[in-house]
Amino acid sequence: DWTMGAFRAEAIQRIRDQVGSGRVICGLSGGVDSSVVAVLLHEAIGDQLTCIYVDHGLMRAGESDQVVTTFRDRFNIRLVHRDASDLFLGQLAGVTDPEVKRKTIGRLFIEVFEEEQRKIGGADFLAQGTLYPDVIESVSATGGPSVTIKSHHNVGGLPKEMRMRLVEPLRDLFKDEVRALGRELGMPEAIVGRHPFPGPGLAIRIPGDVTREKADLLRLVDTIYLDEIRKAGLYDKIWQAFAVLLPVRTVGVMGDGRTYDQACALRAVTSTDGMTADVYPFEMSFLTRVANRIVNEVRGINRVTYDITSKPPGTIEWE
Numbered sequence: 243d244w245t246m247g248a249f250r251a252e253a254i255q256r257i258r259d260q261v262g263s264g265r266v267i268c269g270l271s272g273g274v275d276s277s278v279v280a281v282l283l284h285e286a287i288g289d290q291l292t293c294i295y296v297d298h299g300l301m302r303a304g305e306s307d308q309v310v311t312t313f314r315d316r317f318n319i320r321l322v323h324r325d326a327s328d329l330f331l332g333q334l335a336g337v338t339d340p341e342v343k344r345k346t347i348g349r350l351f352i353e354v355f356e357e358e359q360r361k362i363g364g365a366d367f368l369a370q371g372t373l374y375p376d377v378i379e380s381v382s383a384t385g386g387p388s389v390t391i392k393s394h395h396n397v398g399g400l401p402k403e404m405r406m407r408l409v410e411p412l413r414d415l416f417k418d419e420v421r422a423l424g425r426e427l428g429m430p431e432a433i434v435g436r437h438p439f440p441g442p443g444l445a446i447r448i449p450g451d452v453t454r455e456k457a458d459l460l461r462l463v464d465t466i467y468l469d470e471i472r473k474a475g476l477y478d479k480i481w482q483a484f485a486v487l488l489p490v491r492t493v494g495v496m497g498d499g500r501t502y503d504q505a506c507a508l509r510a511v512t513s514t515d516g517m518t519a520d521v522y523p524f525e526m527s528f529l530t531r532v533a534n535r536i537v538n539e540v541r542g543i544n545r546v547t548y549d550i551t552s553k554p555p556g557t558i559e560w561e
């Protein structure tokens with residue numbers, strides 16, 4: 243007779259037993275896993291927990307504010323919010339290779355995280371949102387149990403030099419169970435039902451070099467797209483939906499004039515684990531409505547395409 247309520251109580255007891263009076267830090271990304279870890283730990287150990295949110299400036303519109311408001315104001319969790327967007331965007335200037343973007347962001351993330359954790363005087367434990375599939379994957383990849391999580395998949399992948407013991411309360415859970423636990427903990431649906439979002443954020447949705455201006459432009463497009471998806475009641479039917487800013491200018495016509503502006507692509511897929519994915523079959527009327535809004539409301543974009551590639555052979559992200 244296993245229920246989420248029982249899991250919650252057991253997990254809290256296990257955390258207390260493991261941590262004692264020690265101090266714990268947790269890297270918050272705004273995603274479901276680290277959010278649930280933070281709230282669960284806070285329930286178990288209160289102010290022995292400090293969360294660090296490294297803001298790389300490549301989040302969706304409004305998401306950084308939402309993280310701060312939710313965790314600091316609503317859950318009263320100690321939270322360090324470090325706006326490191328100048329640093330990240332500065333180091334990304336001129337970088338076009340997708341893997342170099344990822345490595346740059348991963349390296350800076352660790353640097354900034356370490357700096358912030360030193361500022362608060364360090365901690366005894368590092369909390370991570372490792373899930374059961376991550377455990378399986380690292381076991382099969384290394385031939386034995388591993389404490390490191392996929393560097394590719396999570397901003398929480400921190401180096402061993404940090405020498406903190408790990409607290410991983412979600413190690414036995416699958417994603418849907420993590421969501422159920424989040425609901426059990428009273429977390430808002432906007433967080434527990436959120437689509438996956440890649441650690442490198444919008445950087446891998448801007449083919450070519452990344453600038454603040456491009457990220458701002460993409461945020462406008464992305465907001466309209468997600469807004470229409472929610473209004474149509476489709477958000478929960480889709481695994482991931484997002485816009486990509488294309489490094490292409492095309493000719494268009496607006497009023498009496500000719501435009502020569504950027505093109506964007508929209509992507510939406512269904513999936514159960516991100517390993518394979520199918521295109522979401524929107525009604526054409528939905529797509530044309532979104533396209534009209536984008537071209538009319540976002541200065542600088544004059545063409546919208548819909549990506550109809552499944553995975554494989556495509557990947558979900560463009561980079």
Ligand code: XMP
Pocket residue numbers: 344394395396397438439440441442482516517553556557558559560561
């Ligand atoms: P792909 O593009 O490989 O994406 O089909 C599969 C899933 O992984 C996410 N993704 C990432 N997540 N860091 C992350 O944390 C990354 O570098 C990264 N690249 C892809 C992607 O959003 C999808 O859910």
